Amino acid sequence: MTINLLDFDAKNLTGFCGEIGEKPFRAKQLLRWIHQSGEADFDDMSNLAKVLREKLSATAVVKPPEVISEHISTDGTRKWLMNVGSGNGIEAVFIPESRRSTLCISSQVGCALACTFCSTGRQGFNRNLGVAEIIGQLWWANKALATTKEEVVPENNSISEIKQVRPAEHNYKVSNVVMMGMGEPLANFENVVSALDLMLDDNAYGLSRRRVTVSTSGLVPAIDRLSERCPVALAVSLHAPNDMLRDELVPINKKYPLKELLAACQRYLKTAPRNFITFEYIMLAGINDSISQARELVKLVKDTPCKFNLIPFNPFPNSGYKCSSSEAIRQFRDVLMQAGLISTVRKTRGDDIDAACGQLAGRVLDRTRRTNQGVMEVAS
Ligand code: SAH
Ligand code: SF4
Numbered sequence: 001m002t003i004n005l006l007d008f009d010a011k012n013l014t015g016f017c018g019e020i021g022e023k024p025f026r027a028k029q030l031l032r033w034i035h036q037s038g039e040a041d042f043d044d045m046s047n048l049a050k051v052l053r054e055k056l057s058a059t060a061v062v063k064p065p066e067v068i069s070e071h072i073s074t075d076g077t078r079k080w081l082m083n084v085g086s087g088n089g090i091e092a093v094f095i096p097e098s099r100r101s102t103l104c105i106s107s108q109v110g111c112a113l114a115c116t117f118c119s120t121g122r123q124g125f126n127r128n129l130g131v132a133e134i135i136g137q138l139w140w141a142n143k144a145l146a147t148t149k150e151e152v153v154p155e156n157n158s159i160s161e162i163k164q165v166r167p168a169e170h171n172y173k174v175s176n177v178v179m180m181g182m183g184e185p186l187a188n189f190e191n192v193v194s195a196l197d198l199m200l201d202d203n204a205y206g207l208s209r210r211r212v213t214v215s216t217s218g219l220v221p222a223i224d225r226l227s228e229r230c231p232v233a234l235a236v237s238l239h240a241p242n243d244m245l246r247d248e249l250v251p252i253n254k255k256y257p258l259k260e261l262l263a264a265c266q267r268y269l270k271t272a273p274r275n276f277i278t279f280e281y282i283m284l285a286g287i288n289d290s291i292s293q294a295r296e297l298v299k300l301v302k303d304t305p306c307k308f309n310l311i312p313f314n315p316f317p318n319s320g321y322k323c324s325s326s327e328a329i330r331q332f333r334d335v336l337m338q339a340g341l342i343s344t345v346r347k348t349r350g351d352d353i354d355a356a357c358g359q360l361a362g363r364v365l366d367r368t369r370r371t372n373q374g375v376m377e378v379a380s
Contacts, residue, residue, distance in 0.1 A: 005030065005034060073350040107185040115250050231272050233272065233278070
């Protein structure tokens, strides 16, 4: 089988170089070519000896997932749908802002955790993404962004013309990565950690730990392992102020209830690159958005240094939920802020291309492990 060098973090690439009789510094050169220059063709890696290039061409490839479509929003947000085989697709979204630009990437095809408000969860689980498929989203985004032409304002708003839009005030290099696309990153632990290592490696993407965020629905043992293996910024999807409601919305809560989850957050802070945990809280009308629930939430997190990110629910067909009104969100936020909890309301970006949180549906076919109960054994 042909080896895909995008599957290797620095350690594995060094091991591979050893196996083909090459010195460790070749691994560094290869990392730079592949991840910094976005080079996929060994023949163009000019500082590698010809013999080595031939050896590499005979045994290996640099193969990111194939991009099937690209959508570019009028606000500069871009979404790529990528083919990961067997009719399955994943999505990655680039969100440019003036001070930072964030790439939101996927970790699995579908998700087994079946949160009731999540379109990915509704589709069931197909499989974990490989390292090449995870890091390939960043590889591709950097390449696509580097080759975008300067701003051309579309005359007729057709997609092909919108492709050229590049609002000048935005920053077009990926400065932050959030693992908030499809899937539960901590349920695909080893591959996600290898991809994170590449994001942080100075010979690859060189991102700071503070600018790489793993978002989890709360797999407690894996939170502990992440703090040992690769402590990056942590976002925890809380969504409810008590176990009764969280059991319903985020079924993995039955396995790892709030008390255990918050204790894991406290432990994580010992090695975390930031001195707070980000709690994500989706705003669902009449479900979790009352003033009394906000007060309950304040009590729940009183011992955990944290910030809140309130996420307006993004609807999808037959979701059965409605987004809270902006007034309800404002009042909820006020309760948190008055208690000293920094809380932001997530702006919706890329509305015109369905690029918002929870709308990264991709395509999940062959749902081999769909659960009825929602709670299932996940590798932890
Ligand atoms: N599995 C991880 C990361 C992917 S989901 C997690 O659950 O944290 C990323 C974020 O999108 C989570 O906070 C999730 O709760 C939120 N989300 C899911 N569906 C959503 C929807 N329909 N509208 C708004 N946010 C949603
Ligand atoms: Fe999975 Fe996260 Fe969606 Fe829950 S919210 S089903 S954990 S992707």
